[in-house]
Amino acid sequence: MSDDHIDELIEAVLRQLKAEGLVASSSNLRSQADNSQTAGSHTHTNISADLVIDSDDPTTSMQRIIPGLENAADQDALVMLMETTTARIGVGRAGYRPKTKTLQLFQSDFAISQDALYREVDPVLLQKFDLFQVETMITEGKEQYLLRPDLGRKLSSEAMALIKSRCVKRANIQICVGDGLSATAIEVNIPKIMPVLISGCQSVGLSLGTPFFIHHCRVGVMNDIGDILEPDVVILLIGERPGLGRAESMSAYMAFQPRSGDTDADREVICNIFDNGGTNPLEAGAYAVQLAQTMMKNRGSGVKMRLSKDSER
Amino acid sequence: MAGDRQIISVGIDIGTTTTQVIFSRLSVMEIARPGQIPRIDIANREIIYTSDINFTPLIDDSTIDAARTSALLESEFRQAGIQPQQVETGAVIITGETARKQNADQVLNAISQLAGEFVVTIAGPNLEGMIAGRGSGAAAYSRKHFTTVINLDIGGGSANCAVFRQGEYIASSAMRFGGRVIEMDNGRITQINRVGQMLIEECGLRLYPGDKPDLNQLKAITDRMAELTNHLAAGSTNFHAEKYYQTPPIQPVSKNHCLMLSGGIGYYFYDPLNIRNVVDINLHGDIGPLLAESLRMNVGLMDHQIIRPSETQRATVLGASSQTVTLSGSTIWADSSILPLKNIPIVRVELPEFSADNPQETGGQIQRELKLAAQRWDLQSNLVNFALSLDFDQALDYDQMVLLSTKMAEFMQNLPATLPLIVVTRRDYARVIGQTIKNLVGSRPILIIDQVGLSEGDYIDIGIPLMDGRVVPLVVKTLVFSH
Known part of the structure; x- marks a missing residue:
């Protein structure tokens, strides 16, 4: 497999992740990816060292009220509704499955509960x-x-x-x-x-x-x-x-x-x-x-x- | 567990056109679930008497007849079977053009025996809009439906706009126009007020008392008022609209909001008259029903989602009767000997971000902010009661809370020992601040209440504690309730 081909694959995967909002990329890379999209062709990208394949902490109160549901009839109302409950509403779906973000939040929350239980007081x-x-x-x-x-x-x-x-x-x-x-x-x-x-x-x-x-x-x-x-x-x-x-x-x-x-x-x-x-x-x-x-x-x-x-x- | 406590509240609305009275029974009770710290709130508001919609007695077109107004209200009290001393709270609102009339004070004097200990007098276009929006059900609707509602309360002489987002009051504004800018009798103009005159001129018309205008002429005038209403709701202005604004316009709100109309015009907006000729619209001796019709036909307004309020004509008086009093949080610190207090100005203290590692610096900042507030209000030389409203939105550490309490106690040292320390916070910290400050201020009376958000320039009345001294009733006279 040539280096070019590998670069191309990585680029494609990153673009996909970015589209799903899972990659916090540097603005440099983002603009390159955007360019490549508008050009409609794959371009070579140097995978820079400042690229972080990581999502934001999903458990913060700010993150919790970002709707996963797209095209809500009343986006403001949806956010207000989500603020009133800890129930996982307005999360949207990916086909039959929960979105990656929903699953990540669920797993993070579960980890928080487990940690609290199994840790010892300092x-x-x-x-x-x-x-x-x-x-x-x-x-x-x-x-x-x-x-x-x-x-x-x-x-x-x-x-x-x-x-x-x-x-x-x-x-x-x-x-x-x-x-x-x-x-x-x-x-x-x-x-x-x-x-x-x-x-x-x-x-x-x-x-x-x-x-x-x-x-x-x-x-x-x-x-x-x-x-x-x-x-x-x-x-x-x-x-x-x-x-x-x-x-x-x-x-x-x-x-x-x-x-x-x-x-x-x-x-x-x-x-x-x-x-x-x-x-x-x-x-x-x-x-x-x-x-x-x-x-x-x-x-x-x-x-x-x-x-x-x-x-x- | 203490049982509920009932309060009789009165609302009196003396408007340009009509005077109304409503008595409500408010039930104050424990609403917290077991295990939670106590929470006392007004759990039920029940209307026990609604007066007729009476015309406001006038001597001439610009003077309210104080004696006859007082007599009218006395007879309403009698019919309701309520003694003035039974009334514990409520509000008298002098609305619209009437509020600007010189004899407003005279009227208030004449009815002062009817207003109990804790009945407040309020006027002012901003407050009017808010009270009408609470009375119409706009506030409740916005809470229930997680949305934003703009309430337009249009009566004889003024149009009041208020915005509620999820139950919270956001903004209000007002313009001087209404259904009674032109008065009519049997198709003939009997009177035109100053605003009516302005409108007639802007429409390029010539109409005078005694004239018999045709429907199209009047329609031009009411269409013009509908356009003004559009500006009012959108928070916009232009050269013409500017002349009608009594307040600055509201900040435009997000696109997803509903519209509610209340007041006399609101009534005909939802239940229109069948208008075929000029005589049809003069049911109340003015052009109100035609204004309602113009609003119904206004493209800009009808573009919004229109909601029918639970109350139209009586929105303001209902709001005054049942929605003006609010309760503090239920873990407070109150030396009840100093209560009730009236007309306490709010001095807002903007607290810094509490830094965890440099308490000295934070302490200095708190001190500076307190000093600034004192200078702004000239507290040292005025020596009147005031309340410090602490503005911070973060969870406090113990040390930070002690620091804050200490600085406030120090601040008070320069003031006479009899002057109470009154502190209001939005966050739930009253009891712990009270517990801490009590040891720092010696014999100075203290009153620390929480879960009320207030702004600089607000005035509050604080009533006698209820439910074993666990809450105090408050009337905020200039806006923003948080609860």
């Missing part, structure tokens, strides 16, 4: 916020954690001993952090919400317990913490189950004097804590402090608190 972050680490009953890693939620709800005996030895008992507010199903959520939100919780509690005169990090954590572990440390309110910041492409969502579960046997009905939750779309972690922190005050005033949380509030009325 130890540097835990150090920065003085969070020592304890384990639940999970001993065989993520697979077991996923298959055995019941074990993620109980602290190991070592954890219980460590907590007893290191933590202040009977504080007003006990803050705990758990990885849950998304390490990413913890890493992006903790630096923002922790200082708000701490300064917020201090400024309204609530005493703080010693915070720590729970590895392989499920929400139910709050009961064990309540049993051991007997705080008024436990706040557990925990990574939510990632959605497709949405890994940074965190919840703050809160319970008044949790004890073994308590269920979700006894707890409060602030969910969807993340920047740009959810409740931002700073405001969520300030609201959590307010909610903690309410719980202490009403001496209850969850359904019981609501029922007692309703009967007051």
Whole structure:
């Protein structure tokens, strides 16, 4: 095969990719390709070093609202419609199949979710916020954690001993952090919400317990913490189950004097804590402090608190 | 969970031609799903009383009879069975040419006992257009259909245009013309106002009170107004149109938009009269129905997708009654002792891009911007209440939020300790800024509210907190609601 022939083939492939919008070519090459198209003939191209065969990151919010559908009757309306939902609408199709861009976005989103689940929270972050680490009953890693939620709800005996030895008992507010199903959520939100919780509690005169990090954590572990440390309110910041492409969502579960046997009905939750779309972690922190005050005033949380509030009325 | 709270709201529209009243019941309730942080909003707007469409009592062609207007409104309140003190919010709008008449203040004085604590008075062509567009359903339609709607509200003396994109108010403009520029009785001209005179001259006609014009002559005049309407909707102008504009034209909007017509002319636009002769059009003593007909025949306007609004004639009064009040975000920080507050000017502070690695520089920039705002409004010497509207569109770090709060607290140090710090942000940061600033300002009252977008030059009224102090009602008197 002659060099000329190879060049010609590459040129043809590139042109095809460019036509599909998959190649971010240098303007130099683009104008050459355009020229060749208008001339209707194949021209020789030196494949320059600055050519990048790569597409833009499909997961940015800007990229997500570029319609794949061509010739929409009302392009503006389509974009507005796409902005209102995370559902994959307006993507168009290539024959019976999804477009390359649709598939790439789907695969990227899936990778984001997987990463969030299988990563471990950065130890540097835990150090920065003085969070020592304890384990639940999970001993065989993520697979077991996923298959055995019941074990993620109980602290190991070592954890219980460590907590007893290191933590202040009977504080007003006990803050705990758990990885849950998304390490990413913890890493992006903790630096923002922790200082708000701490300064917020201090400024309204609530005493703080010693915070720590729970590895392989499920929400139910709050009961064990309540049993051991007997705080008024436990706040557990925990990574939510990632959605497709949405890994940074965190919840703050809160319970008044949790004890073994308590269920979700006894707890409060602030969910969807993340920047740009959810409740931002700073405001969520300030609201959590307010909610903690309410719980202490009403001496209850969850359904019981609501029922007692309703009967007051 | 707290139950819903109901508010009675009044809308009073005193126009060039007609005066109308509508009472609405607004239901304020929790709309957040469990697990989300609270969100309180106006979940339901129910009309509980609609007045007749009364002619505005006039002493002569340019003076409203304040006493008779007041008596008219009192009788509407009686018929509705509503005491003035039951009314918690709403708006009195003096629209069209009437607003420019010298006795507008006199009228407002005369009806002041009818307007409750938090009923605001608004006039001004831009605001009128927006309120009419909210009342006609243009705003709601644009939200529901993910589109842009231009609402044209044309009454006796003014034509108001407002643009809504996906429920958000975008722009408005106004021209002085309407169905009542020429008044008629039984085929004979009884009165021509200044604008009518201009139109007649531009058409090369000679018409005077007492004349019996033929249909074609009048048609030439209403066709001319239809052309003006075209300019109004397109945001264009020329030598002639310029004379009718009361505001700058709107920025032209994208091609895919719908058109809605409201006001008295809007009514006949959708339900036309059968016009065979001059007498047919004088149903209301003016040339309004013929103007509607000219609009129907106008090629430029009919080129658009035309949508029928949910309300035509009563669009403005309905908007005034049910659409003027908005609620703040539901995690706010409010010292309720200073509320309610009226006519608070908005001082916009353009915040810099927060840099992650050079807080010193960002701090300096914030300080400068605050200082600039203070100079612009001469805050140091005026010493009146004002609200800082923080303009930033990025997610904040903890340190950045503290920096911002600190700079605002420092800024206030030079002002009297009794002057409250009022801050408005579009992004949801009110509670955390409040929590932080509270420790920095000592005894100074603070009011931090969010999820409201405001522009420099807006004025707001802030009402007494509702639902255990979790939200405050707001009336923005110059445009842009964000919610």
